[in-house]
Amino acid sequence: MLLKEKEKKTTPPKKKGNSFHQEEHSISHWIPKPDWIPSLNKDGDIILQQEVGDNKESLQKFLQGSQWESQVDDLWNNRSHKGGSHVTLPESNYSNAFNYGIKHSEEFPLDQRSRLKNYNCYHFAINGVWGKPIYNGQYSFGDYRMDAESAQEVLNKFFKRTYSQKAIFGETIIGTNYSGGFPMHFMVYGGRDNAGNIYVLQKYGETDPPSINRLIEEKLQEYKFFNEKGAK
Amino acid sequence: MKKELNSMKYIVIITMICFFLGCTEKEEIIYFNDFEEGKVKAEEMNKNLLIIFDLYGSSTNYVDELLENKEIKKVLKSFVVTRLMCDDRKMKDSIQTVGSYNSDLQRKLMNQYYQPMFCIFNTSGDKIAKPLGYSKKELVIDYLKSGVPPQE
Numbered sequence: 001m002l003l004k005e006k007e008k009k010t011t012p013p014k015k016k017g018n019s020f021h022q023e024e025h026s027i028s029h030w031i032p033k034p035d036w037i038p039s040l041n042k043d044g045d046i047i048l049q050q051e052v053g054d055n056k057e058s059l060q061k062f063l064q065g066s067q068w069e070s071q072v073d074d075l076w077n078n079r080s081h082k083g084g085s086h087v088t089l090p091e092s093n094y095s096n097a098f099n100y101g102i103k104h105s106e107e108f109p110l111d112q113r114s115r116l117k118n119y120n121c122y123h124f125a126i127n128g129v130w131g132k133p134i135y136n137g138q139y140s141f142g143d144y145r146m147d148a149e150s151a152q153e154v155l156n157k158f159f160k161r162t163y164s165q166k167a168i169f170g171e172t173i174i175g176t177n178y179s180g181g182f183p184m185h186f187m188v189y190g191g192r193d194n195a196g197n198i199y200v201l202q203k204y205g206e207t208d209p210p211s212i213n214r215l216i217e218e219k220l221q222e223y224k225f226f227n228e229k230g231a232k
Numbered sequence: 233m234k235k236e237l238n239s240m241k242y243i244v245i246i247t248m249i250c251f252f253l254g255c256t257e258k259e260e261i262i263y264f265n266d267f268e269e270g271k272v273k274a275e276e277m278n279k280n281l282l283i284i285f286d287l288y289g290s291s292t293n294y295v296d297e298l299l300e301n302k303e304i305k306k307v308l309k310s311f312v313v314t315r316l317m318c319d320d321r322k323m324k325d326s327i328q329t330v331g332s333y334n335s336d337l338q339r340k341l342m343n344q345y346y347q348p349m350f351c352i353f354n355t356s357g358d359k360i361a362k363p364l365g366y367s368k369k370e371l372v373i374d375y376l377k378s379g380v381p382p383q384e
Contacts, residue, residue: 112288112321120291147292148366177287179346180365184291205289205319220345 101209
């Protein structure tokens with residue numbers, strides 16, 4: 001399947017301009033190349049599934065700028081071939097949050113009408129990219145139910161807008177569902193696969209556990225990418 | 233005899249207070265979570281229809297808090313309020329979820345897709361104001377008041 005998709009290589013459309021506005025409407029435009037697919041194992045560790053054509057160099061590129069960048073050699077050498085070739089990223093603030101979500105499912109009832117609430121997407125994304133504990137039995141930075149204004153303020157103060165092509169695995173915040181000028185949802189960039197699909201690390205709503213999902217793009221919605229000021 | 237008269241007096245006073253409170257109790261807000269039902273009711277009651285496109289997965293309790301606000305509740309009585317959740321996982325029919333149905337409806341009606349979104353329709357089903365997104369409470373009140381017919 002993956003090989004077939006790879007064979008369907010097409011020439012990417014030429015970029016006409018260089019504005020964020022144009023870019024917002026072209027995040028699907030992607031030069032097909034070997035990449036890795038992120039997902040979770042049963043313990044909440046992040047695993048990167050190797051696609052056809054993937055190698056150590058593509059792993060290096062995939063993790064460039066992330067907290068795992070310097071560990072590529074070890075990751076590559078210790079990759080597992082059980083259930084498809086993959087690497088397992090070492091413990092991190094993200095894996096701790098995923099693990100907690102899996103082990104304490106009673107705190108994340110998935111029931112949309114539940115009154116049991118948990119931390120929100122802003123808290124997950126901001127703490128996530130800052131490498132702070134997201135939720136491991138305790139919260140860290142800021143309000144775990146941060147409001148839209150405060151989240152926007154953090155973006156303005158510490159982050160700068162970037163192109164989706166410059167997004168960094170686990171380090172770039174994606175703001176979306178803009179209502180009244182405020183992003184109603186934050187996600188963390190989780191890479192692109194061979195076919196150009198974007199993956200995100202996110203906490204959807206207050207009753208769902210954090211998860212890794214493929215981003216389903218909504219044509220009528222904006223997606224804005226933000227890297228921390230000073231990021232390459 | 234005098235004691236009995238006194239107790240009677242109390243009973244009458246209490247009954248009158250209850251009756252008075254009952255009379256002054258304001259109209260209830262009419263809520264729906266189905267577009268067609270809300271539309272029919274609005275037409276039937278000759279009230280404008282306020283549609284709120286929202287998400288269960290909202291990061292904050294913004295809409296819940298607005299709907300609990302006293303000032304807003306007062307204005308909402310002039311509308312038939314329909315809150316449509318665009319991520320409701322319940323099945324609408326054998327093909328789609330309530331959420332995907334509401335999402336399609338929002339795209340079709342508004343040609344925009346974000347939540348929360350407030351929009352006001354008259355009894356003929358025409359939009360009478362531009363939609364409003366996440367805003368300060370005062371702005372939401374002004375927006376709602378713009379959709380209340382002058383006689384009210």
